[in-house]
Amino acid sequence: MELICPAGTPASFRDAIDAGADAVYCGFRDETNARNFPGLNFSRDELAEAVSYAGGRGVKTLVAINTFMRAGNEQLWTRAIDDAAELGADAVILADLGLLAYAAERYPQLRRHLSVQAGAANADHIDFLVETFGIRRAVLPRVLTVAEVATISKRVKCETEVFVFGGLCVMEEGRCSLSSYATGKSPNMHGVCSPASHVRYRRDGTEMVSGLGEFTINRFPESEPAGYPTLCKGRFVAGGQSGYIFEDPASLDVLSQLHALEAAGVTALKIEGRQRGRAYISQVVTEIRKALGTLGGAPRTVTDGNALRKLSEGQRTTEGSYDKRWR
Amino acid sequence: MPATPMKLTLGPLLYLWDTPAWRDFYFRIADEADVDCVVLGEVVCSKRQHFHQPVLGEVIERLASAGKQVRLASLALVTLDRELKSSRHLAEQDDFAVEVNELAAHGAMRGRPHAIGPLVNVYNGATARFLASSGATSICLPPELPAASIKAILRDAPGIAFEVFAFGRVPLAISARCAHARIKGFTKDNCHFVCGEDPDGLPVDTLDGQSFLTLNGVQTMSSTCQSMITDVLALRAMGVAALRLSPQVCDMVAVARLFRAVADEELDPLEGLDHLRSAYPNAQFSNGFIHDVPGHRLVTAAG
Amino acid sequence: MKLPRTILQLLKPIPVPVAQAIAAAALGAILRKHPKLFDRLGEHAAKTFAFAPTDIPFAFAVSPRRGTMTVARPGRILRADATISGPLVLLLALAEGRSDGDAEFFARELSIDGDMEAVLALRNALDDCGIDLPRDLAPSGGPFRRPVETSLQALRTLLSGGNRKWS
Numbered sequence: 114m115e116l117i118c119p120a121g122t123p124a125s126f127r128d129a130i131d132a133g134a135d136a137v138y139c140g141f142r143d144e145t146n147a148r149n150f151p152g153l154n155f156s157r158d159e160l161a162e163a164v165s166y167a168g169g170r171g172v173k174t175l176v177a178i179n180t181f182m183r184a185g186n187e188q189l190w191t192r193a194i195d196d197a198a199e200l201g202a203d204a205v206i207l208a209d210l211g212l213l214a215y216a217a218e219r220y221p222q223l224r225r226h227l228s229v230q231a232g233a234a235n236a237d238h239i240d241f242l243v244e245t246f247g248i249r250r251a252v253l254p255r256v257l258t259v260a261e262v263a264t265i266s267k268r269v270k271c272e273t274e275v276f277v278f279g280g281l282c283v284m285e286e287g288r289c290s291l292s293s294y295a296t297g298k299s300p301n302m303h304g305v306c307s308p309a310s311h312v313r314y315r316r317d318g319t320e321m322v323s324g325l326g327e328f329t330i331n332r333f334p335e336s337e338p339a340g341y342p343t344l345c346k347g348r349f350v351a352g353g354q355s356g357y358i359f360e361d362p363a364s365l366d367v368l369s370q371l372h373a374l375e376a377a378g379v380t381a382l383k384i385e386g387r388q389r390g391r392a393y394i395s396q397v398v399t400e401i402r403k404a405l406g407t408l409g410g411a412p413r414t415v416t417d418g419n420a421l422r423k424l425s426e427g428q429r430t431t432e433g434s435y436d437k438r439w440r
Numbered sequence: 441m442p443a444t445p446m447k448l449t450l451g452p453l454l455y456l457w458d459t460p461a462w463r464d465f466y467f468r469i470a471d472e473a474d475v476d477c478v479v480l481g482e483v484v485c486s487k488r489q490h491f492h493q494p495v496l497g498e499v500i501e502r503l504a505s506a507g508k509q510v511r512l513a514s515l516a517l518v519t520l521d522r523e524l525k526s527s528r529h530l531a532e533q534d535d536f537a538v539e540v541n542e543l544a545a546h547g548a549m550r551g552r553p554h555a556i557g558p559l560v561n562v563y564n565g566a567t568a569r570f571l572a573s574s575g576a577t578s579i580c581l582p583p584e585l586p587a588a589s590i591k592a593i594l595r596d597a598p599g600i601a602f603e604v605f606a607f608g609r610v611p612l613a614i615s616a617r618c619a620h621a622r623i624k625g626f627t628k629d630n631c632h633f634v635c636g637e638d639p640d641g642l643p644v645d646t647l648d649g650q651s652f653l654t655l656n657g658v659q660t661m662s663s664t665c666q667s668m669i670t671d672v673l674a675l676r677a678m679g680v681a682a683l684r685l686s687p688q689v690c691d692m693v694a695v696a697r698l699f700r701a702v703a704d705e706e707l708d709p710l711e712g713l714d715h716l717r718s719a720y721p722n723a724q725f726s727n728g729f730i731h732d733v734p735g736h737r738l739v740t741a742a743g
Numbered sequence: 744m745k746l747p748r749t750i751l752q753l754l755k756p757i758p759v760p761v762a763q764a765i766a767a768a769a770l771g772a773i774l775r776k777h778p779k780l781f782d783r784l785g786e787h788a789a790k791t792f793a794f795a796p797t798d799i800p801f802a803f804a805v806s807p808r809r810g811t812m813t814v815a816r817p818g819r820i821l822r823a824d825a826t827i828s829g830p831l832v833l834l835l836a837l838a839e840g841r842s843d844g845d846a847e848f849f850a851r852e853l854s855i856d857g858d859m860e861a862v863l864a865l866r867n868a869l870d871d872c873g874i875d876l877p878r879d880l881a882p883s884g885g886p887f888r889r890p891v892e893t894s895l896q897a898l899r900t901l902l903s904g905g906n907r908k909w910s
Contacts, residue, residue, distance in 0.1 A: 121867060121870075122783075122867060122870055122871035123871060124870065124871045124872070124873055125870065125871070151785070151787060151860050151863050151867065152783045152787070152866065152867030152868045152871075153863075153867045156782075181563035181564070181567075182563060182564040183563065183564070183589060184563060184564040184565060184585075184588070184589040184591075184593045184596065185589065185591075185592035187564055187566065208561075209561070209563065209564070209567060210561075210566075210567040210570050210571070211563075211564050211566025211569070211570060212566070215566065232542075232561075234517060234519045234542075235518045235524050235544050236524070237518075237527070237528070237544035237547055238518070238543045238544040238547070240547075241543055241544065241547030242543070244547075245574075256517065256615065256616035257519055257616070261519055264521070283615055283617060284613035284614060284615045285517055285614050285615060285616070287561060288516075288559060288561070288613065289612065290582075290583065290584040290612045290613065290735065291612050291613050291653075293584045294584075294610070294612050294728075294729075294734065294735035295734055295736065297728070297732065297733050297734040297735070299584055301561065301582075301584070302563065302584075302589075308860070309859040309860040309862070309863045310859070310860040312859040314854075321854075322648075326734055327650070327734075327736075328652055329648040330646070332647050341845070347646075348647055349644045349645060349646060349652065349653070350644070350645045350646070350647065350649075351619075351623050351643065351644045351645070351655060352623045352624060352642055355647060358619050358622075358623055358644060358655075359617070359619050359660075360617070388867075389843060389845055390840060390843045390845065390866070390870045391840050391841075391870050392840065392841060392842050392843040396843075424845075434616045434617070438627065439616075440616055440617050440618060440627060440628035440629065
């Protein structure tokens with residue numbers, strides 16, 4: 114299985130490759146990708162350099178252009194496709210149907226991967242896009258169990274890629290307007306979720322209060338591990354109970370399922386975290402590369418779960434939807 | 441008066457109501473509500489599908505004989521084989537119009553005419569044109585679109601009847617996990633249909649007591665009720681063909697009457713909003729999305 | 744991550760103007776060596792960032808665009824768009840992109856106040872430009888280059904308890 118690693122900056126791009134990535138995915142410095150954060154992402158020149166650094170080492174560069182074209186501003190997205198093709202990207206990762214149509218028509222030879230943001234959660238959905246736009250690989254949304262991943266992987270007419278580590282969307286990707294409801298900034302249109310521009314921390318007595326826009330997302334008593342106020346991982350009150358109603362602040366970790374994913378026929382494993390620092394990228398890629406190395410013979414995967422847990426939100430990990438009980 | 445008056449569509453009932461309440465609701469809609477089209481069917485959770493199957497036939501008949509167009513909606517999140525089969529089955533039948541809420545069902549229509557629901561991502565004219573080329577004749581746009589996007593899509597994709605989500609709690613997200621069951625101590629697989637205890641959804645407040653969201657099974661909705669009654673004339677001027685009213689526990693017949701009166705310029709929009717407050721007394725209204733501000737806010741000419 | 748008592752004793756008597764001169768010179772050297780910082784910071788380069796180490800008797804306010812550095816005793820209010828506080832060693836490690844800011848924040852080692860967007864831009868810009876304090880702060884030529892770089896490296900090793908990564 115291929116290991117697909119994130120990079121938010123040229124430095125982390127090189128680190129990911131040096132740590133053992135088979136492919137690195139990244140995006141341009143604008144709303145055309147789902148990690149449109151301040152100070153992050155690649156200029157055209159930086160992407161050109163990255164593609165050449167990767168190519169020289171047999172590593173592929175995948176360019177995520179995985180937000181939805183804002184009506185009236187479509188050129189921003191189509192230009193991103195033009196430039197990715199021109200700069201020699203090995204594939205583009207897309208979600209928007211209009212943009213898929215554009216890429217398929219203009220650059221039929223450029224590999225098209227279906228982004229997780231397309232929310233394609235079943236074989237018919239994926240095959241419709243394979244037949245229509247020549248999708249070569251689909252990144253599966255984090256709403257599926259390992260068994261469902263296997264069913265889809267065996268049935269579809271393209272490769273599949275799944276997330277194995279990193280931040281976890283609780284809601285189906287590409288179909289979540291929680292952020293724009295609270296802040297006006299949307300993952301689909303602006304490439305941001307719970308954006309830093311709307312985040313506020315304040316102290317209230319001994320508690321730290323995190324807020325997003327006008328809403329309180331969490332209160333942390335002293336010494337409890339804190340979390341960034343991602344909407345779906347906040348503490349709320351419902352039905353007379355207060356707590357993490359949607360999900361605890363935790364990261365996805367399905368490294369214990371690598372064998373099952375391989376048996377399921379998955380082509381590629383993806384690490385989330387283009388917004389994370391170089392220290393995270395080096396460490397996570399190294400650990401997972403090690404785990405993949407043991408896949409051939411050993412019956413179980415050995416990884417330093419502790420090291421990875423320290424890099425996780427709330428310093429906790431979950432297998433998310435891959436484990437049926439999570440639902 | 442515009443050449444073609446705006447149409448009103450009653451969207452699918454997104455909550456789980458018990459069978460008699462569900463049937464009686466639609467009977468009243470058939471008999472009393474001034475809507476052009478009614479979308480029926482379970483969109484949120486396949487586990488709920490069996491509840492209304494026994495009375496679906498008589499509801500369809502009552503609506504049809506009252507002159508309402510009936511559409512059957514497909515599920516929004518399809519992962520299981522059983523769900524996929526039900527989407528294919530829906531697409532293959534010829535008796536009723538279909539509204540698709542994800543692309544497996546769209547593909548299964550094989551180019552035959554159908555409607556696109558608000559949970560399919562249509563953010564630009566190119567996407568709308570592509571869907572039309574594979575059979576879509578009407579599209580209900582995603583609720584988070586600002587006016588500028590609606591205007592541009594309508595300009596770039598002529599020949600499609602566009603609909604806007606004008607009333608009701610906004611469906612904001614869908615998950616494989618059922619937060620509604622979890623909060624009541626159950627898992628999704630053994631949920632005892634506890635979402636049925638909250639026919640208008642279960643409110644989610646912040647730790648500081650602010651109303652924030654609403655749980656509806658695996659779906660997360662806004663706590664506010666979208667009301668575009670003060671935007672109806674602007675939408676009509678843009679060329680929007682229909683307004684979608686999403687059922688809540690309130691007087692939906694009155695809601696339809698108010699939107700119709702405003703669309704026909706027989707009622708002042710702000711007055712319409714006031715009446716809407718009486719039709720749905722506990723609701724807080726919002727229309728932020730179309731005004732390109734956070735969706736939970738309400739923007740009216742009166743401020 | 745605790746600062747050795749000896750270091751603290753050495754830092755305590757340093758007068759603010761002296762600390763300010765040293766810090767300003769260090770900032771100047773870093774900004775000269777890493778012009779790409781400005782590119783990534785974008786509009787946020789004009790903002791003022793305060794760094795408030797929780798374990799030394801100084802706090803720092805930096806404005807990258809103006810290239811200014813203000814040093815004050817802790818508790819004195821530094822005007823800033825954003826304030827980052829935590830143990831000195833951790834702040835230095837973050838500056839060098841050797842520690843994962845998110846992870847430290849999740850562990851409550853760091854606290855952040857004010858303009859989060861600016862902090863995020865700064866974090867990403869620092870992460871990319873690969874600051875190496877001993878190398879960047881040593882004079883670029885002349886007889887002092889090697890000894891300064893070596894002693895700073897030794898200091899880094901000491902502070903980070905033998906781990907070359909500060910933390």
